[in-house]
Amino acid sequence: MALSQVEVLPNGLTLAVEERPWTPGVAMQLLVPVGAVNDPEGMEGAASLLEGWLWKGAGRRDARALAEAFDDLGVRRGSSSALEHTTFAAQFLADKLEAVLGLYADVLMRPHLPSEALEAVRQIALQELAALEDQPPKKMFAALRRAVFASPHGRNPSGQEAHLKAISAEALRDDFARRYAPQGAILALVGGIGFEEARQAVLNAFGAWSGAGAGYPPVELAPVRTLHLEQETAQVQIGLIYPDISFEHPEFYSARLAVQVLSGGSSSRLFTEVREKRGLVYSVYAAPNGVKGYSYLTAYAGTTPERADETLRVMQAEIARLAEGVREEELERTKVGLRAALVMQDESSRSRAASIARDLYLLGRVRTLDEIEAQIAAVDVTRINRYLAAHPYQNPWIATLGPRKLVAAE
Incomplete structure (x- = not known):
């Protein structure tokens, strides 16, 4: 059975590699400690907005060129923002590792975050929040979790309507600069790659990424009710x-x-x-x-x-x-x-x-x-x-x- 090798890189990013030489593919899971739990006060839903906004162009590419670059490499990808972290998942061929990590480095370190694209991202987030009204079990559990925690751990990752509508592009860019950082982030790679090869590729792509991030608040419970x-x-x-x-x-x-x-x-x-x-x-x-x-x-x-x-x-x-x-x-x-x-x-x-x-x-x-x-x-x-x-x-x-x-x- 393959064993995982783990190393915390100099910038604080934790890299884990599990070698499976019998497979030509690689699965990637990247957790960035940006979630509803550390959304700024008055900005519940900021992590969700940022996750969607990041894909509207990065590095030398606009949104369409970025999507085409991933498709040209055969990358099956997805991302989502949750309570405690934002997740970037991908599957691709092992020989595309350097190129794929380069694209993700652009998304996480050099996103365009264009003002004109934010409104579309905002509307999608508001629609997702409104969909709770048509999903009674989810609506009930969202309220129950908020009742359990006195700390921000009871927040709905989809945010609050008033906050989503009020968050400005400038405030979101400041939030991105503060929270998107390698400290506390975790990158797991599983597949047909060796640890040293993967480590060098990650350093090439993310070695210049810096920052301490926002951290997490302590868990506090509310009285049972x-x-x-x-x-x-x-x-x-x-x-x-x-x-x-x-x-x-x-x-x-x-x-x-x-x-x-x-x-x-x-x-x-x-x-x-x-x-x-x-x-x-x-x-x-x-x-x-x-x-x-x-x-x-x-x-x-x-x-x-x-x-x-x-x-x-x-x-x-x-x-x-x-x-x-x-x-x-x-x-x-x-x-x-x-x-x-x-x-x-x-x-x-x-x-x-x-x-x-x-x-x-x-x-x-x-x-x-x-x-x-x-x-x-x-x-x-x-x-x-x-x-x-x-x-x-x-x-x-x-x-x-x-x-x-x-x-x-x-």
Whole structure:
């Protein structure tokens, strides 16, 4: 199995390379620490606007010439701005590495940021924000996350309408100069390249990139509470967020396996008890989530107003019942499913590049598949049940969206 080599370059950019000489392609994942969490006050949505604006010309090329340059190199690419970072992902042939990195260096270090192109970017961002009104589950969770955090970690990466409309080109350019920097950025490359070759190519492209960036605010939680968003809808959206253990916790995989027992497929407890036995919902799930420095468990159900109170009660009861433990056959089935997902993920260079970048961001190191599999195998039924008894899921933040408040939520 290939191992990742990691080095922090002189300008603060972290480079990770996993050599796969049997493949002619390269997958790239670049995380830049520019997200909603460090958007300036009064400029929520700035990171999203910048991500779109960067592509409107860079270096010697206008927007069209830049797009054609990527296409001429056969680059499959995408970018997005999220809560904690802006991501640039790409796949290309290994012999195009120097040229591709040169184009990304132009985008990140020498963008045109033309005033005349900002309005189109702004309108797209406003449309994305407005689309929340047509997506009740996303709207509900956006409000719930804002209720959980007293720090900017509860912000919606899409921004706020008033802020998006008011941000000027000059303010955005100043923000770009302050936040787009190599310190804290992570570049992961997976594929048919050697470490030294990749290191030299990255230094050639990004060696002159400088700056400390904006950093991240500390996580602060708000008091646990219940909120309701009143909206005349045919369905009720229910969301819960429970505190969970962190990525670094020694029992992290006990927690992950427990969540898989709870919501890991059509034989999982939530699906069986809430949907199959009682027919309460059209959708129900639970999933681990979080930000750097704080992890949580998210649970969701979509149901009718008539069945919403019972749905919430049954969901909370099933989640609380984890503290009583899991059965041997549940744990073994979950282990097989989780291991299969990990193996399939590792087969994809694109997925592997993303997981390397994520590991470096959250842990400061890269985990191997062997390490993860060993940690999963080490969790037996005695260990997981001891963990669950000591760490029950309780006292969640709750949000509902629909025509009325739920008695169960009160």
